[in-house]
Amino acid sequence: MTRQELIDQRMAGEAREAQLRLHTRRHFIRESAMGLGALAIGYMIGGCGNNSLPATTAVAFDPAHPLLPKSPPFAGKARSVIYLHMAGAPSQLELFDYKPELMKMDGQDCPPSLMEGKQFAFIRGVPKMLGPQAKFSRHGQSGSWVSENLPHFSTVVDEVSFLKAVTTDQFNHAPAQLLMHTGSPRLGRPSIGSWVTYGLGTDNQNLPGFVVLTSGGSFPDAGKSVWGSGFLPSVYQGVQCRSEGDPVLFINDPDGMSRNVRRASVDAINAANMQEYKEYNDPEILSRISQYEMAFRMQITAPEVMNINDEPSYIHEMYGTKPGEACFANNVLLARKLVEKGVRFVQLFDWGWDAHGDNASNSLNIGMINKYRSIDKPVTALLLDLKQRGLLEETLVVWGGEFGRTPMMENRNGAQNPFKGRDHHTDAFTIWMAGGGIKKGITYGETDEIGYYAIKGKVEAYDIQATILNQLGFNHETFTYPFQGRPFRLTDVAGKVINEIIA
Amino acid sequence: MTILSITEFVGHLHPMLVHFPIGILLMASIFRLVATIGKSPSLQPAVPVMIFWGMLAAIVSCISGLLLSQGADYDQALITRHRWLGIGTAVISIALYITYKRRLNPKLTAWISALLVVLVATTGHLGGSLTHGEDYLSASFGNVVDTGPALPPIPQVQEAHVYNDIVQPLLEARCYNCHGTNKQKGKLRLDQPGLILKGGEDGKIISDSNPDESEMIKRLMLPIDAKKHMPPKERAQLTPEELAFLHWWVTNGAPFDSKVNQLAMTSGIQPVLAALQSGTTAGPVINDDLPAVPVEPAPSEIVNRLKKAGVMIVPVAQNSNYLSANFVTASSTTDSIISLLESLKGQLVWLKLDGARLSDSAFRLIGRDTLLRRLQLSNTTLTDQSIIHLRSLKNLRSLNIVNTRVTYSGIQVLRELKHLRHLYLYQTEISNADWPALLRAFPDVALDSGNYSLPMLPGDTTVIRLP
Incomplete structure (x- = not known):
């Protein structure tokens, strides 16, 4: 220059x-x-x-009676949903996805091709491959593969549609759970149960329309947002109930307070709220008034419906309940009772499925065996019990986690874990659905020889949400709610109804 | 894959080339106007240059257009007009150039220039009609020809002629635009039986009795975004019922002179025919739980009285007047409340009375709701005497009488219900010994005895711990 x-x-x-x-x-x-x-x-x-411009589904929202039943856009097959979420993500490779080829690779170093460009939650360096830690066999007329870990469930596979190639893009629990239940890995969206009760209301006005039951000793990682109502009116958020002690905390009047005094106090609060409403016209106040009324009615009905102790002993045996414990089996039995009484959406979370193998309680060969046993009988009993009561036809049951587990053995931060475990895996896992107009005895989707990638019939959380809404009578693309200047939907801008599993 | 010859290639350039004469000649006219009348004489020198290039472009467009019209199948009347107007445009643009060059009478120039503008506009419009369809421009004003139902309701669908009454009107509404007398895209005409069978440039479109091999059905069934999907994405589409009907028609050998009732009936085609009869071709056919024919809305005062009594009663869907009722939180199930249901017998299709206290006469009242498809009478006082009243529920698909006193002999009346598919018999008085006979008596019904139990396995109670 x-x-x-x-x-x-x-x-x-x-x-x-x-x-x-x-x-x-x-x-x-x-x-x-x-x-x-x-x-x-x-x-x-x-x-x-x-x-x-797509047509939008009209949902009439009446703030004074937000939970009254409403008609779906088209007549769906399902009228209620029981969603069983195994929080922590169970291993598909020890339950449903049989991979004999993986057994041959057991103990070998993971081929670099599987690690290229990948990021794992805990795996670092070169992990070892880990063969299936269970024996598999085909069951029922459908010949669906189920491992020895679920001996009871394997007798009812002919009622179930398996989705073998579910994928997600979130490899941490909280975002993955949010994605599964709210359609977004970030906070702030309504959960699927909120969408459903917003769109359909509920048949029983003396009970919440969307009930949440947790077990396993901890909340799901995503916390209560996973059953939150997001930007939908708050009346549609999930109501957490308990299968042990009072079903809802503080449901009984305190000592010395008679039902009349309670009535008078609810009336007084409602009158004050009504005054507030006249001044500010905020529909949330009307919802609050209706909530007080429902709470008052619930004081009578909830203890009765939510008391599983009055079920006959053979039902308790079938579910394998444990009296006086907040366990999964008790929650499952309660879920059936609630659906029977017209509750629209029952969401169960069972914590403790995070099979890393860094301690005994989350190892595949010790802790997880106990987890499998704790759900095997209750889940099987639920399907059979709904069936014999004629409820399975119209109740959609969904079982799954938030992601899957790697075919590699976890080596936390590069060092060998003390027990056998698997890391979080986003590219393939199994979810199953039953009842509510879902095909029986179907396996849809396929993973590669070692269960690493979905290769056929790949679906994602949005597709599952779209299918659930479809079974209830909604087109997920037009079922929207206006917020911040644009219509929002559960499935965001994705989702395809999985027609292959619809009867 | 065919390789385009050079003439075809030039022809294919026509749709692109035509924009040059249109743009340049129009602009030249505007410049001329502004330069003569307006206050910008500086534009004057540009005008002859633009006319020259516009003229050249018009001539090239003419040549390429003539080449294009050789190969493709366009509406002949339209293309003749377009061709001559196009040639006219080229000729007039030459004339304009000459008048300018020779500096002839400015008045003459003005007239020729105005004529050229009209010619360019008309030729351009005709060209647009050729590529986009004649209704392309008018469609934006809302008078699209082909929306609205393709078929009117067909009152006597069983007696209707398959081709004359259903297939032909359907093809006319959805296909003739491009495959009729005016246009024959893909050299295919669908407006006469012989021409339908003849097929198009790729051969036959209907394979004998095999819809899945028939090009016509295959293209109709492609996803709407597929390139070969018919009708094109922006045109009105066939409804699922109309498609199902064509599929069935081809399955039956695509006859042109049969009546509907002369073709083989399948269970799948029945709801489709019912939908054609009622004219409700729109909307998804979901299930057998609903009648296909629409009804009048139920009397609202009756519905409101039931609602007041705590009965959850709503239409089964937003676009339907059929009703679903659930008595789960009803404050009363006395005969006077149940008798209200009789006024809804034209609409009520799903009824849940689980756990309701019902008198014998209540069951008689329920028996009058003959449209019922799903009925839940579990945990009620239903007995062998009262179940007799249910024999009139001819449309019943699913009946739940779990935990009632009904016995094997009582249940026999249900054999008259020809449509019954699900029967839930858990906790009834039917003994195990009766089951073999029961299964024979109800060959088409899924009977559920319930009473499932799960064996106690050693693993159910033991907890594994660290050794």
């Missing part, structure tokens, strides 16, 4: 800077006018393809 060129360059730079300095906010705003005008015109003429 000659000296002259250098000077020219500097001069040009200085000139540019000087010009930029003159470019004030006023300029910016004036120059934006054209763009803003264009935006406005676009808005006014409705954008291109105005005629193709």
Whole structure:
């Protein structure tokens, strides 16, 4: 570069800077006018393809009676849902996805091709492959593969549709659970149970429409947001109940308070709320009034419906309940009772499925065996009990976790774990559905020889949500709620109904 | 894959090339106008240059257009007009150039220039109609020809002629636009039986009695985003019922002179025919739990009285007047409440009376709701005497009488219910010895005896611990 060129360059730079300095906010705003005008015109003429705007499902929201039953857009097969979520993510490779080829690789170093460009929660360096830690056989007329870990469940596989190639894009529990239940890995969206009760209401006005039951000693990692109502009216959030002690905390009137006094106090609160409503016109206040009324009615009905102790002993034996414990079996029995009484959506979370193998209680050969046993009988009993009561036809049962587990043995931070375990895996896991108009004895989707990638019939959380809504009579693409200036839906901008498993 | 010859290639450039004469000649006319009348004489020198290039572009467009019209199948009347107007445009643009060059009478120039503008606009519009369809421009004003139902309701669908009454009107509404007298895209015409059988440029479109091998059905069934899907994405589509009907028609050998009732009936086609009869072709056919024919809304005062009594009663779907009722929280199930259901017998299809205290006469009242498809009478006082009243529920698909006093002999009346598919008999008085006979008596019904139990396995109670 000659000296002259250098000077020219500097001069040009200085000139540019000087010009930029003159470019004030006023300029910016004036120059934006054209763009803003264009935006406005676009808005006014409705954008291109105005005629193709999708129709939206009309949901009549009555703030004074937010939970009264409503009609779905089309007549669905299912009328209620029981969603069994195994929080922590169970291993598909020890339950449903039989991979004999993986056994041959047991103990070998993981081929680098599986690790390239991948990120795992805990695996570092080169992990060892881990063969299936269970024996598998085919069951029922459908010949579905189930491992020896679920001896009871393997007798009812002909009622079930397996989705063998579910995938997710979240490898941590909380975001993955949020994605599964709210359609977004981030906080703030309504959960599927909220969407459903918003769209359909519930048949029993003396009970919540969306009940949540937890077991396993801990909440799911995503916390209560996973049954939150997001931007939907708060009346649609899940109501957490208990299968042990009082079904709802503080449901009984305190000593010395008679039912009349309770009535009078509810009336007084409602009158004050009504005054508030007249002043501010906030529909949430009407919802609150209706909630007080429901709580008052629930004080009578809930203890009765939610008391599993009055079930006959052979039902308790069938479910394998444990009196006085907050366990999965008790929750499953309670779920059946609730659905029988017209509750729309029952969500169960069972914590403790995170089979890493860094201690005995989460190892595949000790802790997980106990987990399998704790759900095998109750889940099987639930399907049979719903069936014999004629409820399975119209109750959709979903079982699954938030992601799957790796075919590799976990080596936490590069060191061998003390027990056999698997890391979080997003590329393939199994979820099953039954009842509510789902095909019986179907296996849809396939993973590769070692269960690493989904290769056929791949589905994701959105597809499962779309299918659940479809079975209840909703088109997931038009079932929207306006928020922050745009319509939102459970399945965001994705989701395809899995027609292959619909009867 | 065919390789385009050079003439075809030039022909294919026509849709792109035509924009040049349109743009340049129009602009030249505007410049001329502004330069002559307006205050910008500086534009004057540009005008002849633009006319020259516009003329050249018009000539090239003409040549390429002539080449294109050789190969493709367009509406002949339309293409003739477009061709001559196009040639006219080229000729007039030459004339304009000459008048300019020779500096002839400016008035003459003005007239020729105006004529050229009209020609360019008309030719361009005709060209647009050729590629996008004649209703392309008018569609944006809302008068699209082919929306709205393709078929009117067909009152006597069983007696209707398969082709004349259903297939032909359907093809006319959805296909003739491009495969009729005006246009024959893909050299296919669908407006006469002989031409349908003849097929298009790729051969036959109907394979004998095999819809899955028939090009017509295959293309109709492709996903809407598929390139070969018919009708094109932006056109009105066939409903699932109409598609199902065509599928069935081809399965039956695509006859042109049969009546509907002369073709083989399948269980799948029945609801489709019912939908064609009622004219409710829109909306998804979901299940057998609902009648296909629409009804009037139920009397609202009756519905409101039931609601007041705590009965959850709603239409089964937003676009339906059929009702579903659930008595789970009803404050009363006296005969006077149950008798209200009789006024809803034209609409009530699903009824849940689980655990309701019902008198014998209540069951008689329920027996009058003859449209019922799903009925839940579990945990009620139903007995062998009262179950007799249910024999009139001819449409029943699913009946739940779990935990009632009904016995084997009582249940025999249900054999008259020809549509019954599910019968739930858990905790009834039917003994195990009766089951073999029961299964023979109800060959088409899924009977559920319930009483399931799970064996106690050693693993159910033991907890594994660290050794």
